[in-house]
Amino acid sequence: MLAFFTPSSGASPNAQEIHTLYVITLVIALIIFFAVEIALGYALIKFRKRKGAVPAQIRGNTRLEAGWTVAAAVILLGLAVLTFAKLSSIQDPPNSGPGGSTLLGEQNNLIYASNQRKLPPNGKALEINVIGRQYIWQFVYPGANEPDGLGAPYSYEELVVPTNTTVELNIVSEDVVHSWWVPELGGKFQAVPGYHNYTWFKVSKPGVFRGQCAFLCGRGHARMIATVKAVPPAQFEAWLARQKQLIAEANHEAAMARAKLGAQTGAGQVENP
Amino acid sequence: MATYAPPIPQVSAQRAEPEPTGWTSWITTTDHKRIGIMYMVTTFVFFCLGGTEALMIRLQLGAPSNTLVTPEIYNQLFTMHGTTMIFLFVVPMMAGLANYFLPLMIGARDMAFPRLNALSYWLLLAGGIVFYASLFWHPPEAGWTSYPPLSESLYSPSGGQDAWIYLIHLTGLSSLLGAVNFYATIANMRARGMSWGRLPLFVWAILTYSVLLIFALPVIAAAVTMLLTDRHFGTHFFDQTEGGSPLLWQNLFWFFGHPEVYIMVLPGFGIVSEILPVFARKPIFGYKAIAASTVAIAFLGFLTWAHHMFTTPIPEAILVFVMLSSFLIAVPTGVKMLNWIATLWRGTIEFKTPLLFCAGFIALFLIGGISGVFLAIFPVDWQLNETYFVVAHIHFVLVGGAVFPIFASIYYWFPKITGRMLGEGLGKLSFWLMFWGVVVTFLIQHVIGMDGMPRRVYEYDNVGHLALYNQISTVGSFILAAGVAVTIFNVWRSLKVGAIAGPDPWKANTLEWFTSSPPPVNNFDVVPVVRSAEPMKDIRHEVQRRDAGATAGAASAPAGATQVGL
Numbered sequence: 001m002l003a004f005f006t007p008s009s010g011a012s013p014n015a016q017e018i019h020t021l022y023v024i025t026l027v028i029a030l031i032i033f034f035a036v037e038i039a040l041g042y043a044l045i046k047f048r049k050r051k052g053a054v055p056a057q058i059r060g061n062t063r064l065e066a067g068w069t070v071a072a073a074v075i076l077l078g079l080a081v082l083t084f085a086k087l088s089s090i091q092d093p094p095n096s097g098p099g100g101s102t103l104l105g106e107q108n109n110l111i112y113a114s115n116q117r118k119l120p121p122n123g124k125a126l127e128i129n130v131i132g133r134q135y136i137w138q139f140v141y142p143g144a145n146e147p148d149g150l151g152a153p154y155s156y157e158e159l160v161v162p163t164n165t166t167v168e169l170n171i172v173s174e175d176v177v178h179s180w181w182v183p184e185l186g187g188k189f190q191a192v193p194g195y196h197n198y199t200w201f202k203v204s205k206p207g208v209f210r211g212q213c214a215f216l217c218g219r220g221h222a223r224m225i226a227t228v229k230a231v232p233p234a235q236f237e238a239w240l241a242r243q244k245q246l247i248a249e250a251n252h253e254a255a256m257a258r259a260k261l262g263a264q265t266g267a268g269q270v271e272n273p
Numbered sequence: 274m275a276t277y278a279p280p281i282p283q284v285s286a287q288r289a290e291p292e293p294t295g296w297t298s299w300i301t302t303t304d305h306k307r308i309g310i311m312y313m314v315t316t317f318v319f320f321c322l323g324g325t326e327a328l329m330i331r332l333q334l335g336a337p338s339n340t341l342v343t344p345e346i347y348n349q350l351f352t353m354h355g356t357t358m359i360f361l362f363v364v365p366m367m368a369g370l371a372n373y374f375l376p377l378m379i380g381a382r383d384m385a386f387p388r389l390n391a392l393s394y395w396l397l398l399a400g401g402i403v404f405y406a407s408l409f410w411h412p413p414e415a416g417w418t419s420y421p422p423l424s425e426s427l428y429s430p431s432g433g434q435d436a437w438i439y440l441i442h443l444t445g446l447s448s449l450l451g452a453v454n455f456y457a458t459i460a461n462m463r464a465r466g467m468s469w470g471r472l473p474l475f476v477w478a479i480l481t482y483s484v485l486l487i488f489a490l491p492v493i494a495a496a497v498t499m500l501l502t503d504r505h506f507g508t509h510f511f512d513q514t515e516g517g518s519p520l521l522w523q524n525l526f527w528f529f530g531h532p533e534v535y536i537m538v539l540p541g542f543g544i545v546s547e548i549l550p551v552f553a554r555k556p557i558f559g560y561k562a563i564a565a566s567t568v569a570i571a572f573l574g575f576l577t578w579a580h581h582m583f584t585t586p587i588p589e590a591i592l593v594f595v596m597l598s599s600f601l602i603a604v605p606t607g608v609k610m611l612n613w614i615a616t617l618w619r620g621t622i623e624f625k626t627p628l629l630f631c632a633g634f635i636a637l638f639l640i641g642g643i644s645g646v647f648l649a650i651f652p653v654d655w656q657l658n659e660t661y662f663v664v665a666h667i668h669f670v671l672v673g674g675a676v677f678p679i680f681a682s683i684y685y686w687f688p689k690i691t692g693r694m695l696g697e698g699l700g701k702l703s704f705w706l707m708f709w710g711v712v713v714t715f716l717i718q719h720v721i722g723m724d725g726m727p728r729r730v731y732e733y734d735n736v737g738h739l740a741l742y743n744q745i746s747t748v749g750s751f752i753l754a755a756g757v758a759v760t761i762f763n764v765w766r767s768l769k770v771g772a773i774a775g776p777d778p779w780k781a782n783t784l785e786w787f788t789s790s791p792p793p794v795n796n797f798d799v800v801p802v803v804r805s806a807e808p809m810k811d812i813r814h815e816v817q818r819r820d821a822g823a824t825a826g827a828a829s830a831p832a833g834a835t836q837v838g839l
Contacts, residue, residue, distance in 0.1 A: 004720060005720070005723075006723060007653075007656040007657065007662075007723040008656075008723065008724065008725055009656075015656075017652075018652050018653060018655065018656055021650065021652060021653055022647070022653050022656070025646070025647055025650060025653065026647075029643045029646065029647070032643065033639065033640070033643055036610060036611075036614070036639055037636060037639065039614050040614050040617075040632065040635055040636060043614055043617040043618050043622075044617060044622060044632055047553070047617060047618060047619055047620050047621065047622050048621075048622045048624060049554075049621040049622055049623050049624075050621065053621045054621070055553060055554040055555045055619065055620045055621045056555065056619040056620070057555065057556060058555065058556070058558060058615075058619065059556045059557075059558070059559075059560065060558055060559040060560065060561070060562065061558075061559075061615075064615075065559050065562050065608070065611075065612070068607070068608065068611050069604060069608050072603065072604045072607040072608065073604050076600040076601075076603060076604065076646070077600075079600065079646070079650065080596070080597060080600060083596065083650050083651075083652065086652065087652065090652045091589075091652075134428075175422060175428070176420075176422045176423040176428055177420050177422070177423065177519060179584060179659060179727075181659075181727070183656065183725045186655070186656075187584070187652065187654075187655020187656050187658075188584045188655050188656070188658055188659060189584050189586075189655075190584045190585045190586070192519050192520060192585055192586060193422055193513045193514075193519055194513025194514075194518060194519065195513075195519075195520065195585075195586045196586065197584075197585070197586040198586075210725070210736065211725070212725075212727060212730075213727070214658070214659045214660065214727040215420075215659055215727075216348075216415070216416050216420070216423065216728075216729040217423060218348075218423060218428060219344040219345050219348060219414070220344065221344075221348075221729060221730060221731075222344065222730035222731050222732050222733070223732075
């Protein structure tokens, strides 16, 4: 029943903390909502025009007005304090669990100096690049075997991650503005061309989590789906190795095909040999 | 009282010169009232067009994976809907109401710059025509926010995007000229004795609306000019590969876009502050607090634009600052809500249609105000941003905060404009349909958003109960549309058969009721000296006292008084 009134959450600590913050706000909001609506309804019914009733010619009440101004400010101040108290648990990623993936990269703070980017206390996280394109998400995993970052395994639409591991997302776009969002794993972050945006999640149990691009990116916006599949670390590493192998095989086949085509038509006539 | 009709103020407007007639008189007019009527009729036509687009959107979303319209047409529909409702309905409708009533309320005979006023209207109409002409070619499809790079020529090559840019320019220029005109009129042309502390609250709201427009419009004008030169003249303001920045657009757009929300709702607040006291038969509770909170909201409105950018890569210090400034703006808004309820408190409330729409405004705008606090908490916004929760929020704010006051003002001021009353029965029917229409359509959209449905998607998978929730919303939108249709019918009918209104049918407080209905070209022969914020109340008391003192048997006096104005 509560799920009816609250955003989706439950698979990552940050989403869970946002959920808690939301629920507290909702309780305060509902109290204010009912208090004001009831006051309005009461006034409308109680003070409707009746025979012999005389309207009170009141022009204001400074003490009352100052009172409710201060009360409103105090409630909001309380919400602000609450948000600040929750902030670090929402923004700061925890360390990976003991059973987490061993593919964690040691993150270099000097290169990625950014106040939006948070690292776990031990500085270790699985960093995955999320690339938004009309209308598909690409995920690039660590494991580049060339110095310029090429040769890394990647996947489209489905992001496979190890459980119990802190996953850092480095979100970029190659064309228009997109927005990364998997509700159960935390909030949205826009993929803005020319900028890096960061978020993280940590899934404790295997599962599949559905999300989609949350910022209008053109006619295919509604079909720009992102699925996160959390699997045990060993399975993840096996999947990653297989993915790398498949990509290498496909690249090899493509190179062979190009070479064959080049031999047939004469080298240099094929674009992008 | 038995021998004596209710006191009628001494209406002193004579028809000094014959009213011009014929269609050319409308094209060439500089009379603020005629321009006001043209504004109101034009914008209402656009409201109906925007509403039709909304109904098509809701029909498409009425079933999951629906194929009623193509993704292309769907994107065009929500782009046209948002742009129309904001730039061609709410903002210019407020200008139309202000055009007609602001000079009357402050006891002026016209606006400060009548010809400029006519130009404002024709620019608006030109903007609307250019925009809607794109229907015959290729309408814009990048959303009313038109974020680059999507709105750049590489991704939106069609001329529809340019039509959108021209619409923003022309309606912007129209609003800017109107704003300068309102400001000059209010500053210089008030009746004798109408000090700032006696200005009607609607006029306070229009003054603030004007200042907001004057500050915000140049920024959006610059932004769309940059977009135009990016698209056609080889500049790269928003192109990151050439040293530009897509975030620059977001900052410029929302620096305008957030004050724009207050540009749309502050006049609504003003209308409500005028109407509630009339039907509660009580003075407004806390005149100074309402006027001051209007100005405070306007000021704070310029500090909160980045809350539309919580999910972009921006420094955390800005996230925190904008959350706090957005919280802060809830305080003066909350103060207003309580002041309005206190105005009703211990009154003798007459349940006429204008009062109902004002009460509906309080009930609905409250929901939009509270959901706004959720969205101001930036970690919570990370979940809710760009979903149907936000769609629900903006519609409670804008339908509650702007459309309901506009409908209240239609029922309240129609007698002044036409000399005839609108039907009360149809009015109440229209109110209840619209009120429940809004509740049914938009309340469930909060849940749709929290269940993971982003806005601006032409289709969705039936995950959970999304299909059911969307069907509820679609049904609600047709209830809302039926309510609007009832008012249209009511207006059409009452123009012919409505009861004759007389100069002051509501026994209201402000000077527009001092003249005949409809007012003559020169508005007033004699402008009374204003002694309080409720000059008509003073005048009624004065007439009552004088008549009672003169002779109890002079039955011809009130009849004579009525005659003068009609």
